[in-house]
Amino acid sequence: MNLWPKRLTRLLCVTVALCAVQVPVSLAQGETPPDQLVVGMSMINLLSLDPAAATGLEVAEVNANVYDMLLEQDAAQPDTLIPALAKTWDVSPDRMRLTFQLRDDVRFHSGTPLTAQDVAWSLQRVVTLNRALASTWKAYGFTADNVVKLMRAEGPHTFVMELPRVTDPMLVLNTLATSPSAFIIDRSVALQHQVGDDQGAAWLATHTAGSGAFKLDIWRANDVILMSRNDDYWRGAAKLRRVIMRNMTESQALRLMVERGDLDVARGMAATDIKALGKVDEVRIQSIARGTLYYVAMSMQQPLFQDIRVRQAIRLLIDYQGINDVVMPHYGVINQRPLQLGLPARLDDPGYRLDVTEAKRLLAAAGHAEGFKVTIRSLTDPPFINIATSLQATLAQAGIQATIITGTGNQIYGAMRDRQFDILVGRGGGGAERHPHSSLRALVYNPDNRSEAKLSNFQGWRTSFFNPQLNQLIEQAERERDPGRQREIYAQIQTLYDQQAGAIMPVSQMVDEVVIHADVRNYIGHTAATTRLRDVYKQR
Known part of the structure; x- marks a missing residue:
């Protein structure tokens, strides 16, 4: 079977030296097959396909096309949840019970009908295996001891989730619509490959057992993923016959492939290459x-x-506007709040700007008129190192001598998890869940500041920033039933966080830019990285 166009095969072996070619004014007509989508992307962080353990943006896009969820976040309107495997869902008056009525016409790739028992088992195993993606469910109060009782099938097409503690049901629904842990697995196939009590984990790391629009045919780590259309998909067959994803880590190689029409979609390109391609009509x-x-x-x-005066001074020594104007194009947009842009509960930016004079006054009042010495930890990759370099320069204007320490993700974030750093340029937050609690839980909440608590999943704990009033307000907002009152509490939280000069100071919100050949239609990149390709096609 001929899976690869000859020219594509040849170009996949292109050397970096060839990547310095001039950008053509226009591109050759795309040479990828009309019924196949060829994607270039980095796969170095794609380590497992198991929904209980698979973290990262790359694997989310793969699994979103081979598995289904109970419900989905609308790609075009991220604040809207739409039915998927669940036709309808209902929240009990006391907000402690979620009931989902499932479709009765869904079959897994194996041909086995999907039932509520598959849903219950898939979500239970995330908690009982206790791997990377269990943390969100544990934060809701689910444990290996209670999850089988609380997540259960009540009939072949009714799934019930009882919440172990009071929380906002909309937060849980958002998790079910966006979390990589919420994909539903063919229980019978997974258990056929069970080794010991791993619930099929070893097999699912490199294989899939889903009901999605595509079937996984080949995954070679750090090389290639090949998916073919599921002709029996319950929504109707996808428009593309095949999706090919290639591991490509060099931005210039991606750019060359796009220029020549041998890639339909390219992800992970450097800002300079994206800017250059932005001038090309095709x-x-x-x-x-x-x-x-x-x-x-x-x-x-x-x-x-x-x-607090030192923290306030540092806040005034960040050149927010300069960083976002010069460094962040193609990487992010300005955001000075610990909440995502676009959330109804989010207040407008407080308007912080570089103010060296006021920063010097605060430092002098704190007894540091002559400044001091610190270190800034940062990844070597842009835009982290560029933000760190800008900060180093503006700190120097107030007499603060900062030495930049670079390293890998494990080295930089490892130091943060160990609480062994001065200043750090990082990236984090709630991610895909369109709910204020998601961001606040990740960046601000710190329920136990003791070192022995080791709450390294909370970035607030990593900074040792501890404010009982903020903790109480975050917990109160999560439980609050009245939407108006809940929004008021979130406003209080943001105001108090500013007043206390919280130790994590947002600079910009992440933007991921994808390069798409002009003949590709209906490709809508998803904020949760669950970009679904079932409606994508080419027009030539």
């Missing part, structure tokens, strides 16, 4: 807002930053 650039924030963080293990 290419479109699609910006996808992500929920994560780029930030400057300070550790309050460092006595300097326990003084």
